[in-house]
Amino acid sequence: MADDLTRPADTLTMSLFHSALRRDLERARILLESPGTLSPRRIRRLGRHLLWLMGNLRWHHEGEDHYLWPLLLERDPGSSAVLDAMKSEHDTLDEPLLRLESRARGLIAGRIGPSEVLTALDALDKPLMKHLAHEEGEGMAIVSRVLSHQEWNEFEQRAWIDGFTAAQSVRFLAWMADGVEWREPIRRRTGLSAPLYWSVVRPLSFIARVPGPSVWAGTPAARVKSQVASA
Numbered sequence: 750m751a752d753d754l755t756r757p758a759d760t761l762t763m764s765l766f767h768s769a770l771r772r773d774l775e776r777a778r779i780l781l782e783s784p785g786t787l788s789p790r791r792i793r794r795l796g797r798h799l800l801w802l803m804g805n806l807r808w809h810h811e812g813e814d815h816y817l818w819p820l821l822l823e824r825d826p827g828s829s830a831v832l833d834a835m836k837s838e839h840d841t842l843d844e845p846l847l848r849l850e851s852r853a854r855g856l857i858a859g860r861i862g863p864s865e866v867l868t869a870l871d872a873l874d875k876p877l878m879k880h881l882a883h884e885e886g887e888g889m890a891i892v893s894r895v896l897s898h899q900e901w902n903e904f905e906q907r908a909w910i911d912g913f914t915a916a917q918s919v920r921f922l923a924w925m926a927d928g929v930e931w932r933e934p935i936r937r938r939t940g941l942s943a944p945l946y947w948s949v950v951r952p953l954s955f956i957a958r959v960p961g962p963s964v965w966a967g968t969p970a971a972r973v974k975s976q977v978a979s980a
């Protein structure tokens with residue numbers, strides 16, 4: 750859109766990503782806390798999903814560290830304390846994140862059980878939730894103050910989207926749309942056309958209930974929604 754050059758960055762996509770991450774960690778917890786209800790096939794599938802999720806989280810962090818924080822520092826050197834905190838929070842998350850990834854591999858290979866994955870999830874959960882909230886508050890406030898929406902789009906493209914294949918992009922977008930309640934203010938901010946919304950995005954919001962594409966289908970985890978702030 751033409752006014753993207755002048756309007757402040759709208760960081761809805763950051764909220765969508767963070768909310769999808771929170772949603773799936775909550776869903777994973779539900780399954781891991783009731784291992785007796787899970788088939789061996791579902792357990793392996795959960796391990797594969799967690800592995801994919803942690804890979805995406807590292808991709809996300811590295812994109813922010815490499816492209817976003819330096820750009821914001823250049824525009825607003827006075828924000829260095831917040832930007833240093835963002836980077837150091839990512840560094841602190843590395844260890845629990847890699848441990849959960851390793852446990853997810855163990856789950857897939859049948860070397861360990863769900864309770865050991867749950868321990869690793871517990872260790873990651875608290876510092877990650879704290880970081881996401883901090884970034885959505887102070888971090889994104891800087892973004893909206895110093896970047897135009899066009900610059901935000903260009904950052905996302907360079908940091909994250911350009912490295913994806915078409916198939917990876919489709920999987921990622923379906924994952925982000927899963928469980929989102931597209932209230933009108935959120936829908937408007939996406940800029941989605943009505944046909945695209947009704948034919949693609951809205952049906953994807955219910956994908957967790959569909960056996961086949963979803964590891965959560967048929968479990969209580971499928972009812973967990975993506976809580977996206979509409980402010």
Ligand SMILES: [Fe+2]
Nearest residue numbers: 763809813884
């Ligand atoms: Fe983020």
Ligand SMILES: [Fe+2]
Nearest residue numbers: 810813839884
């Ligand atoms: Fe972050």
